Amino acid sequence: MVEVASAGRAPAANRLDRRKARTRQALIDAAVKLIAEGRGERASIQEITEVADVGFGSFYNHFASKEQLFHAASGEVLERWGQMIDRACEGIGDPAELFAVSFRISGRLGWTHPDIARFLTGGGLELLDEPHGLAPRALRDIKAGQNAGRFTFPSAEIALSAVAGGLLGLLQLRQRQPDRIKETSVDQLAEAILRLLGVPAEEAARLAALPFPPTGAW
Numbered sequence: 001m002v003e004v005a006s007a008g009r010a011p012a013a014n015r016l017d018r019r020k021a022r023t024r025q026a027l028i029d030a031a032v033k034l035i036a037e038g039r040g041e042r043a044s045i046q047e048i049t050e051v052a053d054v055g056f057g058s059f060y061n062h063f064a065s066k067e068q069l070f071h072a073a074s075g076e077v078l079e080r081w082g083q084m085i086d087r088a089c090e091g092i093g094d095p096a097e098l099f100a101v102s103f104r105i106s107g108r109l110g111w112t113h114p115d116i117a118r119f120l121t122g123g124g125l126e127l128l129d130e131p132h133g134l135a136p137r138a139l140r141d142i143k144a145g146q147n148a149g150r151f152t153f154p155s156a157e158i159a160l161s162a163v164a165g166g167l168l169g170l171l172q173l174r175q176r177q178p179d180r181i182k183e184t185s186v187d188q189l190a191e192a193i194l195r196l197l198g199v200p201a202e203e204a205a206r207l208a209a210l211p212f213p214p215t216g217a218w
Contacts, residue, residue, distance in 0.1 A: 020061070020062075023052075023054050023058050023061070023062065024062045026052040026053065026054055027048065027049070027052045027054065027058075027059065027062060027063065027069060028069070028072055028073050028076055029052065030048050030049075030051035030052035031043075031048060031069050031070055031072075031073030032073045032076055032077055032080075033051060034047075034048065034051065035070070035073060035074065035077055035115070035116075035119050037115055040070060040073075040119075043066075044066075045059050045066055048066070048069070074119070074123070074130075075130065075131075075132050075133070076132075077116065077119060077133075078127070078130055078132050078133020078134060079132040079133050081106075081116065081133060081134065082132065082133045082134055082136075082137050085101075085102050085105055085106065085134075085137065086137070088101065088105060088212075088213045088214065089101055089102060089213070091213075092213075094148075094150070095141055095144040095145040095147075095148050095150050095151075096145055096148075096150040096151065096194065096197075096199055096203075096207060097207055097210065098141055098144075099138075099141045099142065099145060099194070099197075100190055100194060100207040100208055100210070101210070101212065101213065102137070102138065102141060103138075103163065103167065103186075103189075103190045103193065104186055104187060104190050104208070104212070105212065106134060106167060107167060107170055107171070107186035107189065107190065108183060108186055109171060110170075110171050110174035110175065110178075110181070111174075111183060114175075117171045117174065117175065118175065120134075120167075120168065120171060121168055121171050121172045121175065124168065125161070125164060125165065125168070127164070128160065128161065128164055135160065135164065138160055138163055138164070139156055139157070139160045142156045142159050142160060142163070142197070143156045145197065150197075150198075150199065151197040151198045151199070152197070152198030153196065153197045153198050159196070159197060162193070162196060163193055166189055166192075166193055167189075170185065170186065170189055187208045187209065188208070190207075190208040191204045191205055191207075191208035192204075194207055194208065
């Protein structure tokens with residue numbers, strides 16, 4: 001009888017766990033949506049739960065504060081973007097080309113996903129410490145380029161800081177001077193960074209001008 005009772009309780013417990021997981025994910029998805037729309041800082045918990053289509057009281061079953069939710073959501077924004085770049089770069093074997101494609105796609109955030117660009121510039125260089133998203137992938141790609149002999153810059157970590165500073169600076173200039181900063185500026189910066197990493201000038205120019213692979217949906 002004990003075994004039957006235990007077996008009977010297990011499905012109910014599993015359903016409860018799944019429901020809790022769905023509610024938590026709905027809250028994260030709502031926060032991601034608000035961040036992407038540029039409404040994250042202004043959003044109230046009431047608005048978040050309405051976007052998530054969950055009860056107001058459900059919020060505190062999963063997060064202690066709006067700040068805690070948005071920290072989780074920020075990590076998800078970075079990871080989603082990183083995964084999209086990973087998909088776009090599938091099949092690229094040359095680490096220098098892979099790095100160039102990743103940078104050029106990210107640099108175009110100011111045109112393709114301006115709210116995500118604002119999120120990145122708002123986070124600043126502190127995003128380098130995030131365990132998910134662009135920074136760890138960029139560091140991985142820089143190290144791969146070093147190991148393959150494509151990049152000669154001695155320190156991957158210092159190179160990453162230069163790459164991040166260049167990307168964030170470009171995105172910020174795009175926000176402040178949208179009429180003066182063109183998409184070609186992204187490719188020019190990509191070429192300059194490739195040369196900084198040790199790629200010969202002619203090769204850097206070629207890589208920065210290659211056609212984009214399809215990026216897929218965000």
